[in-house]
Amino acid sequence: MxxxxxxxxxxxxxxxxxxxxxxxxxxxxxxxxxxxxxxxxxxxxxxxxxxxxxxxETTVRTRAREFLKALPEAEVVFAGKSLPCPEVYRWMAAEGLSLDVSSAGELALARAADFPAARIVMHGNVKTGEDLKAALAYGVSRIVVDSFDEIAQLGALARHGQQVVVRVTPGVDAHTHAAIATGVEDQKFGFSLASGAALEAVLRVVEQPSLRLVGLHCHIGSQVRHVAAYEETVRRMVGLIAGCGVRIEQLDLGGGFCAPYLPGESSFDLAGFAHRVRVALNYECAVHRVPVPRVLVEPGRSVVAxxxxxxxxxxxxxxxxxxxxxxxxxxxxxxxxxxxxxxxxxxxxxxxxxxxxxxxxxxxxxxxxxxxxxxxxxxxxxxxxxxxxxxxxxxxxxxxxxxxxxxxxxxxxxxxxxxxxxxxxxxxxxxxxxxxx
Ligand SMILES: Cc1ncc(COP(=O)(O)O)c(C=O)c1O
Structure with missing residues (x-):
């Protein structure tokens, strides 16, 4: 044809x-x-x-507000990598969002925007010593650790009480392009849940006197259309929370919410996501008898694309x-x-x-x-x-x-x-x- x-x-x-x-x-x-x-x-x-x-600007701010409105109980963290620009970071700060950065360079843009350190999360499967030092110097509130080497390095560099989140690979297939599917096994991001590495990482963080474990993180991919993938992620992550025997205050579900690129494609079902994730989280926490953690989401594409x-x-x-x-x-x-x-x-x-x-x-x-x-x-x-x-x-x-x-x-x-x-x-x-x- x-x-x-x-x-x-x-x-x-x-x-x-x-x-x-x-x-x-x-x-x-x-x-x-x-x-x-x-x-x-x-x-x-x-x-x-x-x-x-x-x-x-209006569209960016409107999308940001839609996340805050749909998820009033959550911390909405703008994925700074999707559009690194101090002016955009300023809009996010003004709207009340937090910010994630993945390098000292992205953090430099956040600093230029005077983004409050208390609302910055640092990510990255590789953080160099310079990245970690820059994060500590600015007082970034949470650092998401991604390898055993990094836990040891951060433990040595940090002063008492640096808040840490462990990145977990939950083994969930988000049915997106392989290059942006980050939740499946056998890849460079995070600690595998299935292999027991995630549990081991939690214990290693707890052993470090200078670190304070506050949460678990995962990011199953980008341009994700199906809310069901996030429900399954919640189920698996709460299983880990229950199994690790440590109080987990925050559960960061990452970003990945799809945006339309072609005629006929729909936007992400944000209301459906908010409802179904809330229900799944409350149910799983009740079943496992663990306190409900505060949810974080990290939209990038769906806010600015x-x-x-x-x-x-x-x-x-x-x-x-x-x-x-x-x-x-x-x-x-x-x-x-x-x-x-x-x-x-x-x-x-x-x-x-x-x-x-x-x-x-x-x-x-x-x-x-x-x-x-x-x-x-x-x-x-x-x-x-x-x-x-x-x-x-x-x-x-x-x-x-x-x-x-x-x-x-x-x-x-x-x-x-x-x-x-x-x-x-x-x-x-x-x-x-x-x-x-
Ligand atoms: C850890 C993390 N969070 C959030 C995002 C944002 O994803 P998206 O722009 O698809 O929402 C990414 C993207 O790669 C990521 O790696």
């Missing part, structure tokens, strides 16, 4: 309609321009250049024998997710509708796999100079961006109520040259 058979809009003149759920809240069409956070995309591209990552839109300028169109390639001024350096996980995106041309045709949107980098979106439809007359907008690019884009081919990383522009301002500036040649000696 061809794409044209699957998508009847191909070959037809279409009225532009915005795909539901993919774009920042309040995004609208004004003629054929796209208005994000009250600012036309054409104006953003003219003012800040392309590629440009646009971030709608759909707040982001990336704008690209078309630089060349090649009409091949079987496909039309639309080449843009960005690519795998600002969005490596298609190459890493086969991630798929929707693409929209800003400024024109008309008869649609299937195209493959590719980047500017020296890899044949530098494909941003295959089998998408754009106006058949797409040409150099056109402006493209890609929704759902707020999470793990700025975070994963590289300098491949010595292309400077794009800016992040926050939009809010009709105003736009830089929160991360574009990387310049001077920035690139500064590192070379």
């Amino acid at each position: 061809t794409l044209a058979e699957l998508l009847p809009s191909i070959g037809c003149s279409t009225e532009p309609v915005l795909e539901e759920g993919l774009w920042p809240d309040g995004t609208r069409l004004d003629g054929s321009d796209l208005v994000i956070g009250g600012v036309p995309a054409s104006r953003l591209a003219a003012q800040f250049g392309t590629p440009c990552q646009v971030l709608d 759909n707040a982001g839109v990336t704008l690209y300028r078309v630089c060349a169109v090649k009409r091949g024998t079987t496909r039309t390639f639309v080449a843009v001024d960005g690519g795998m350096s600002d969005n490596p997710r298609p190459a890493l996980y086969g991630a798929k995106y929707a693409v929209r041309l800003v400024g024109r509708g008309g008869r649609m045709a299937p195209v493959t949107v590719v980047g500017r980098h020296c890899e044949a796999g530098d494909v941003l979106a295959s089998d998408v439809v754009l106006p058949a007359d797409v040409h150099a100079g056109d402006l493209l907008a890609v929704p759902a690019t707020g999470a793990y884009h700025h975070a994963l961006a590289s300098n491949y081919n010595q292309v400077g990383r794009p800016p992040v522009v926050a939009v809010h109520d009709g105003t736009a301002r830089l929160v991360v500036r574009r990387e310049t040649e001077e920035d690139l040259l500064r590192r070379y000696v």
Whole structure:
């Protein structure tokens, strides 16, 4: 079956309609321009250049509030790795969320945002001595230990009473891409529950006079759609709490809540999650006769993904024998997710509708796999100079961006109520040259 058979809009003149759920809240069409956070995309591209990552502040804050509202009894911890940026961390602090960081570098951004140390959790399967020292120096409230080596190292570095959480691999399959499935056995994250390593880790932490065990942590993966995977995780983790014979005050269930990337995909069922996890936790704790721990959740993608839109300028169109390639001024350096996980995106041309045709949107980098979106439809007359907008690019884009081919990383522009301002500036040649000696 061809794409044209699957998508009847191909070959037809279409009225532009915005795909539901993919774009920042309040995004609208004004003629054929796209208005994000009250600012036309054409104006953003003219003012800040392309590629440009646009971030709608209201959407970020609204998603953060939705977590707090759905889970009033829980501590909601923003996964700082999903969008590392002091201004975004400030929004999270103001909304009352906590923050997780995975390195001294992410902690430096948190410090720049004056994020309260009492609400910071540090993660990472590898924390170097520098990471641990930076966490201790800032007084990060909890450090999630991930190996026996780290327990010993932290025990030696910490002063009395450093709060520690043990990362557990619960053996739960979250049915997501293998590269982002972190809850299953046989992998680098955490201590295996099934092998007994998790129990051993709990006992080792308790033996360290400078450490105070406060909780258990797990993170079963990212882009998880099924609440049932979290219920099963709760069941297993409470089993461990009951078996370890130590008072566990906190149960951190990690993040991973899915976000929609393509038309027709739904958002995470947050209300269903809150209800079912609460019921499962209370039930399991009652059965095992252990006190109910305070739950922590660590959403990243579900808070920021759909707040982001990336704008690209078309630089060349090649009409091949079987496909039309639309080449843009960005690519795998600002969005490596298609190459890493086969991630798929929707693409929209800003400024024109008309008869649609299937195209493959590719980047500017020296890899044949530098494909941003295959089998998408754009106006058949797409040409150099056109402006493209890609929704759902707020999470793990700025975070994963590289300098491949010595292309400077794009800016992040926050939009809010009709105003736009830089929160991360574009990387310049001077920035690139500064590192070379
Ligand atoms: C420990 C931990 N918590 C939270 C997250 C956030 O996941 P997501 O952005 O899918 O919600 C991650 C992502 O890798 C993680 O490793």
